[in-house]
Each structure stands twice: as structure tokens, then as C-alpha cells.
Amino acid sequence: DAKTTQPPSMDCAEGRAANLPCNHSTISGNEYVYWYRQIHSQGPQYIIHGLKNNETNEMASLIITEDRKSSTLILPHATLRDTAVYYCIVSRKDDKIIFGKGTRLHILP
């Protein structure tokens, strides 16, 4: 079973920051938070991952709360091409990755 809870869908205006929340209250100390997204008719695409510090790359930022029970993926300037299903996943580095239902993000023009 997936260890995360995400809202089923969200809307965001084009050009604004998209903030996608994820709850993972049972996360263990050696488990990472990963984010993937899946654009329609394509395979999932890795976005970012982190353990306890905030992380940023060219695609997004990941903010993890101090107690590690929740996190937020931030797409700083959403475009129409960011419309996708976003998956938050908790896993050890040496373990299989289990996908939940994800959040369907709609970017509105």
C-alpha cells in the first residue's frame, strides 16, 4: 500500500506557483520522499527527491517539514505543459517504489 496521502486534484493558474501537498505521517528515518509526474500517454518522469533537507533543481523545489510527516512540491512558474498527475512516494533507497493515486494538476490558461 502507498504510504502517502495526496489530494486527488488541484488547479493552478498559468504563471503562478503550484504547491502540491503530500502527507506521509508514518515515514521512517531511512525513507526518502520522491516526486514523479506522469503526463498523459507517457511514462512517469522523475522530478526530485529528498530525505530531510529542502531540495531544489531545475524543475521544482521540495519542502519537507521538520518532523518529516509532510512535504510540498513547488513548481515555481507553472505552464500548461505541467498539467499531469503528480505522485508523492516514500521509499528506502534500496526498496521498490510503490505508486499511489497521485494528484491530477490542471494548469489553467
Added chain:
Amino acid sequence: DVKVTQSSRYLVKRTGEKVFLECVQDMDHENMFWYRQDPGLGLRLIYFSYDVKMKEKGDIPEGYSVSREKKERFSLILESASTNQTSMYLCASSLFWEEAFFGQGTRLTVV
């Protein structure tokens, strides 16, 4: 560009046929995975492999087997295809789960 290539984008097979879905990666990754994706059920792990000739069952292995004779190739086998195996099949590879790369998927229809 890193690549995970699945042999077919679309496939139609008859009930009872033996079906092979092939996946090849060019990144020298140890880990390879097979998922299926169905509406309302999301992505579910069928099998994964951490090394050549090694395999582990995922959440829904029934009705499937796998083969990994070479590091770059991971095959999913449906021994006797059934209509409830109609689905989108996705292959992935990774190096210690730093970042998993997925193929484009094979949409299999069993009639």
C-alpha cells in the same frame, strides 16, 4: 539521452497466447521494474530485478513471469494471456533508486 525502450507501443493478442513484453535500457542500471497501469487503480508493481538473473515479486505477480538474462534487458512474460491482463505496461530502470527512468509504455489488449 538516457533511454528505456519498450519493444511495442501497442499490442493485440488472443486469449491463451504466450506474450513477451521486452524492455531494454542503455544506462547500465542494476534495477529494472515492470508495472501495469489501469484506470482507477494507478501504477502497480508486477516484478522487479536488482541484478542479472535475479527477480523479486511485486504486488501483483500472479499470471506473470520475468526474465533477466542480460543486464540491459528485462522481459515480462504472460504465460497464457487473459482479458483481465489488458492494460498499459510500463518498464523502468534505475541506479539504486536515485532516479527511475520509465519507458513509453506498451498498451496490451487481450481479445
